[in-house]
Amino acid sequence: MDNTQPRMRWWGWGEDGNDGPIKPGAKKMLTKNCGWPDGVNNPPVELGAVQLPAAGLPDDARTRFEELLGAEFVRDDHATRVSHAAGRSLPDLLRLRSADLPFAPDVVLYPASHAEVDALLAICAQERIAVVPFGGGTSVVAGIDAFRPGFRSCVCISLARLDQILDIDEESLTATVQAGVFGPDLEEKLQASGFTLGHFPQSFEFSTVGGWVATRSAGQQSTGYGRIDDNVFGLRCSTPSGPVELRSTPATAAGPNPRQVFVGSEGTLGIITQATLRIKRLPETTLPDAWFFPDFHSGAAALREIEQSGLRPDIARLSDLNETAFGLAQLGSDIQRKGLLAFLRARGVTTPCMLVLRYDGRKADAKSRRAGGRAIARKHQGVTMGGAPETQWEKHRFSTPYLRDQLMTEGVIVETMETAAPWSRIESLHDTIKADIEKAMADRGTPALVLCHISHLYTAGCSLYYTVFAQQQVGQEMEQWKTLKTAAGNAMVDNGGTITHHHAAGADHAPWLPRETGELWLRMLRAAKAEVDPEGIMNPGKLMNGPSAL
Amino acid sequence: MDNTQPRMRWWGWGEDGNDGPIKPGAKKMLTKNCGWPDGVNNPPVELGAVQLPAAGLPDDARTRFEELLGAEFVRDDHATRVSHAAGRSLPDLLRLRSADLPFAPDVVLYPASHAEVDALLAICAQERIAVVPFGGGTSVVAGIDAFRPGFRSCVCISLARLDQILDIDEESLTATVQAGVFGPDLEEKLQASGFTLGHFPQSFEFSTVGGWVATRSAGQQSTGYGRIDDNVFGLRCSTPSGPVELRSTPATAAGPNPRQVFVGSEGTLGIITQATLRIKRLPETTLPDAWFFPDFHSGAAALREIEQSGLRPDIARLSDLNETAFGLAQLGSDIQRKGLLAFLRARGVTTPCMLVLRYDGRKADAKSRRAGGRAIARKHQGVTMGGAPETQWEKHRFSTPYLRDQLMTEGVIVETMETAAPWSRIESLHDTIKADIEKAMADRGTPALVLCHISHLYTAGCSLYYTVFAQQQVGQEMEQWKTLKTAAGNAMVDNGGTITHHHAAGADHAPWLPRETGELWLRMLRAAKAEVDPEGIMNPGKLMNGPSAL
Numbered sequence A, B: 001m002d003n004t005q006p007r008m009r010w011w012g013w014g015e016d017g018n019d020g021p022i023k024p025g026a027k028k029m030l031t032k033n034c035g036w037p038d039g040v041n042n043p044p045v046e047l048g049a050v051q052l053p054a055a056g057l058p059d060d061a062r063t064r065f066e067e068l069l070g071a072e073f074v075r076d077d078h079a080t081r082v083s084h085a086a087g088r089s090l091p092d093l094l095r096l097r098s099a100d101l102p103f104a105p106d107v108v109l110y111p112a113s114h115a116e117v118d119a120l121l122a123i124c125a126q127e128r129i130a131v132v133p134f135g136g137g138t139s140v141v142a143g144i145d146a147f148r149p150g151f152r153s154c155v156c157i158s159l160a161r162l163d164q165i166l167d168i169d170e171e172s173l174t175a176t177v178q179a180g181v182f183g184p185d186l187e188e189k190l191q192a193s194g195f196t197l198g199h200f201p202q203s204f205e206f207s208t209v210g211g212w213v214a215t216r217s218a219g220q221q222s223t224g225y226g227r228i229d230d231n232v233f234g235l236r237c238s239t240p241s242g243p244v245e246l247r248s249t250p251a252t253a254a255g256p257n258p259r260q261v262f263v264g265s266e267g268t269l270g271i272i273t274q275a276t277l278r279i280k281r282l283p284e285t286t287l288p289d290a291w292f293f294p295d296f297h298s299g300a301a302a303l304r305e306i307e308q309s310g311l312r313p314d315i316a317r318l319s320d321l322n323e324t325a326f327g328l329a330q331l332g333s334d335i336q337r338k339g340l341l342a343f344l345r346a347r348g349v350t351t352p353c354m355l356v357l358r359y360d361g362r363k364a365d366a367k368s369r370r371a372g373g374r375a376i377a378r379k380h381q382g383v384t385m386g387g388a389p390e391t392q393w394e395k396h397r398f399s400t401p402y403l404r405d406q407l408m409t410e411g412v413i414v415e416t417m418e419t420a421a422p423w424s425r426i427e428s429l430h431d432t433i434k435a436d437i438e439k440a441m442a443d444r445g446t447p448a449l450v451l452c453h454i455s456h457l458y459t460a461g462c463s464l465y466y467t468v469f470a471q472q473q474v475g476q477e478m479e480q481w482k483t484l485k486t487a488a489g490n491a492m493v494d495n496g497g498t499i500t501h502h503h504a505a506g507a508d509h510a511p512w513l514p515r516e517t518g519e520l521w522l523r524m525l526r527a528a529k530a531e532v533d534p535e536g537i538m539n540p541g542k543l544m545n546g547p548s549a550l
């Protein structure tokens, strides 16, 4: 496969042919909560109509790039620039579809080796050219937007050709892979040898190992398989001041941990070219389970007890009332849904909150953990329907992002946000976030439908994930987004949550960093960055150097 | 309890009254391998005979300290200075016993609140006074030695009065504690409420939470309960530029992880005054198990399989041939030992390597994990004796350090060293380290006895821990130590290991940091440090600013 060809359609999520209709039940729910913008048909513009900023690459820099990589791998045709100009946040999608792209790289570079990446960064530092590292381009925090504050030129360095799985150490259960490997390619190779990384973010199909490491990503199975930060041992990172190579060590006490500084560095320190990751043997079995609770509170209490009892579910996801209702309306058939609701009503559950779980491992062990989990769910008034709802959820888990594109065509905007906090704060935090979003959006005259789920369990806490729908305010979408983002971000950070559990900081979350970690830590980070990137060319305007106000 | 009174005797390990004799079998083994220095009786000098460097605290600084803390908590009597002058590495002990202490703080300060620590650091920064943070003083890497390069004065800030357990969040399973809490005090309080941190370094009785966090410590149950770096959520650190407060978040993707920079910072960035730690419910049961393998190789293979099969032993420790023989000779009775060896010989095990394990948790679960572990041990030619050897090992686990003091009195030096590496490298790494130590020490004319064990398991690898004995070369002890340390450190770092799995860097391991992580990372660290400590007063001469050659 030629990885330099974009895998995603340029204007939205994933590949063509996956857009399903909005089902009547879901539409009804949206109408009730947000109103429905009747008769809107607002498809994306044509690729040719997209306006890009003028490219400003100096000729001598281009010559040096071409000498290094070959002209074929220095591309600035319209399609290439557009497909590397934006991630997949709501503002990104709004801009892409409206054809007004204020940020785009001048050129996209495709190095094929560590040495080529090193050399590119050295050239860019000499020429003072801003650099945006690019994995799959699925960022939802403006992480790959081609900001160029103070720079005349900005290049995108794609990791697409660093796509090799270099080594599987079956004895140490680690795999050494290049940064540009896409999720499906990695899992295919690992699984063929009987292993898995178990890292399945919802963006799995279109995101890369380097992107995961750079953003401190968490997959949907992180409860069992760990976040990417738990699973990175060795690491290689090219910086403008030269490469940093961290050997693969299971643990060390040799001072502050450099891995945990490069992990999550979002391209601001350098380009991760290679990582050594902890892998696991493919589980003997995976056992699905699903429950419906009478309310969010009892479901959350069950989840907490399951996790803290050491039953280690590998997947665990509890939807609130709204998300449960929306999911049933959008994903299943109407008959299924009505049957289920009647079944639950008969058992006293009138406002169901769905919990899906999966237990992976050796058969006997997974069974006994599931049995333990079931006893706890029952104790907390859960009603079970066996494993089918989990299987159903898994089947659709990579398809829901397509709905966002479809809704935007019909005049409804969708944004997602997430946080994490200790268990003792989770419920009050959730109440505040939901109420603050609803109030802020209602105050704008575009009331929101807010869905939420708990996922990614830890003994000390969990994450909360929000999906928010509202009618699009044509011409004021960006203000609308800022209203939403500000309300949610403030509610999170002012009430003991983090501004992001797995979406990273990028530019969009940067305004909350001082409040979350304090200004002193950001100064430390900036100082550390200045050592590896004295010219400040690496992904300017993001993370520690992001906008100080949204 | 008045924590400002030293818990340890000033010249050696722990408290008086615990020094046992060297048993005949152990002495025989030492004699065979190292020769025995007959008739040596070299006890520590009297406290009064200890020579300290002149104190150089400016009067106005003392006045400011006394105004802040009260005169009672600004102490520079001889006993206080001596008991804060050295850790418990071999060089520390040699210096203490010989009464030639080249480094000692001018004064020891005892703040009782965050605010007092903040204020002390501000004064020290203004007056350009070097600061050594002091927890329990059990450092084995010269972490608390009062170096003062370029400073006329050096103070020790003891955390002894920050000794409160502030909060146990039973819902989130976290405890918020002040940095100066000692191990036993912490566990007593936690266990009274049904919880445990499960952090039991061999130095448990005399070390503090702040010391653990500052050194990235790992306890003997880290395989099950996690290293301290796995268990720190929130953190407060006073720095000369002001406090850093990291909220307690189970996980976050908000950029590089500040926790993992302050954890392991060894007093070079500031003083950790408080930490929020993950705790666990006390296990329903703890099941001991023990095996004897015909060689180190088969034991290591069994351990790896046990860990990688997800059987999660909470304690796991495999001694090599020498350590097994020494342990049997020193800890058990002669009859026990002979009986055991005959029993093993009858089963074909003539060079036994002992493995002790413990499985904690709910009864059924711990039992089934132990059964799984037993099947694997048997497959790898292990011979079992039930749980007794583990129970015996646990009984003695905090007493072995006393032996070192006793041996030094008799003219034998003892040093310990440790590393970690991926499983695929462990055996060859071990062979190299052992051979290099033996060769270097034999070349000096003081052949060594080298004991080793594997402990602290990870799916990707494990740690190797060495105890080395040799006859003391009177008058050349420091060169002897350098020979040993250099041989071991080089063997570790040149063959894929880390210079330290849990002892931290301090001054002694600093020379290997550039080789392990590269100079660029150290430059980043120094730059980050300069933001919080522009005068460079925090623990100078350690870690990123340590000596560039041993």
Ligand SMILES: Cc1cc2nc3c(=O)[nH]c(=O)nc-3n(C[C@H](O)[C@H](O)[C@H](O)COP(=O)(O)OP(=O)(O)OC[C@H]3O[C@@H](n4cnc5c(N)ncnc54)[C@H](O)[C@@H]3O)c2cc1C
Binding pocket: A013, A087, A088, A089, A132, A133, A134, A135, A136, A137, A138, A139, A140, A143, A144, A159, A179, A180, A200, A201, A202, A203, A206, A207, A208, A209, A210, A211, A212, A213, A214, A215, A216, A217, A218, A219, A220, A265, A266, A267, A268, A270, A271, A272, A273, A401, A502, A503, A504, A506, A539, A542
């Ligand atoms: C529909 C949807 C669902 C998502 N679900 C999840 C989820 O479940 N969990 C989750 O964690 N995230 C999720 N995300 C966010 C996103 O997919 C992750 O941040 C992902 O890790 C990005 O990977 P990527 O390869 O696409 O990186 P990109 O988007 O290309 O880049 C992300 C950031 O990392 C930098 N970067 C990329 N590669 C490198 C490199 N090799 N070296 C240095 N810097 C680099 C970029 O400069 C940018 O700042 C989702 C996004 C979308 C649109």
Ligand SMILES: Cc1cc2nc3c(=O)[nH]c(=O)nc-3n(C[C@H](O)[C@H](O)[C@H](O)COP(=O)(O)OP(=O)(O)OC[C@H]3O[C@@H](n4cnc5c(N)ncnc54)[C@H](O)[C@@H]3O)c2cc1C
Binding pocket: B013, B087, B088, B089, B132, B133, B134, B135, B136, B137, B138, B139, B140, B143, B144, B159, B179, B180, B200, B201, B202, B203, B206, B207, B208, B209, B210, B211, B212, B213, B214, B215, B216, B217, B218, B219, B220, B265, B266, B267, B268, B270, B271, B272, B273, B401, B502, B503, B504, B506, B539, B542
């Ligand atoms: C016999 C023996 C056995 C040992 N066994 C183990 C073991 O099993 N596992 C293990 O991990 N270690 C072990 N150690 C090493 C040592 O006990 C650990 O490093 C321990 O964490 C030190 O804690 P402490 O309170 O004694 O700290 P100290 O020795 O007082 O200080 C250690 C370092 O941390 C700094 N420091 C201390 N407190 C703070 C603070 N509050 N803020 C900032 N910096 C601070 C000091 O400046 C110094 O650099 C052992 C040591 C000995 C002598």
